[in-house]
Amino acid sequence: MIRNARIELNAIGDGQIQVDGVPLRGVRALSLDASLGERPVLRLELAVHDISTLAETAIHIPDDTAATLVALGWTPPPGQPVEEVPDVPA
Numbered sequence: 001m002i003r004n005a006r007i008e009l010n011a012i013g014d015g016q017i018q019v020d021g022v023p024l025r026g027v028r029a030l031s032l033d034a035s036l037g038e039r040p041v042l043r044l045e046l047a048v049h050d051i052s053t054l055a056e057t058a059i060h061i062p063d064d065t066a067a068t069l070v071a072l073g074w075t076p077p078p079g080q081p082v083e084e085v086p087d088v089p090a
Contacts, residue, residue, distance in 0.1 A: 026064030
C-alpha cells in the first residue's frame with residue numbers, strides 16, 4: 001500500500017510525522033531509505049513495552065502507539081480501546 005508521509009524535524013530531533021495527513025504518536029525513532037528512481041521506505045520504531053514475569057509475558061502497547069498503529073491500518077484485539085489521534089494545528 002502506498003502512503004504519503006510528511007516528516008518535520010528540527011536540529012535536535014523534535015518534530016512530527018504525518019502519514020496520509022494523520023499525525024503519528026508514540027514514534028521512538030525513524031529511518032528513511034531512498035535510492036534514485038526507487039520508492040522511498042520509511043521505517044518507524046514505535047514504543048512497545050515487554051512486561052515479563054516468571055509466569056507469563058505480556059506486551060503493553062501504549063495509547064500513543066496503538067493510535068498510530070490504527071492510523072496505519074492495524075486492527076486492535078477485541079476489548080482493547082484505542083484513542084483517536086487528535087488533529088494537530090497547522
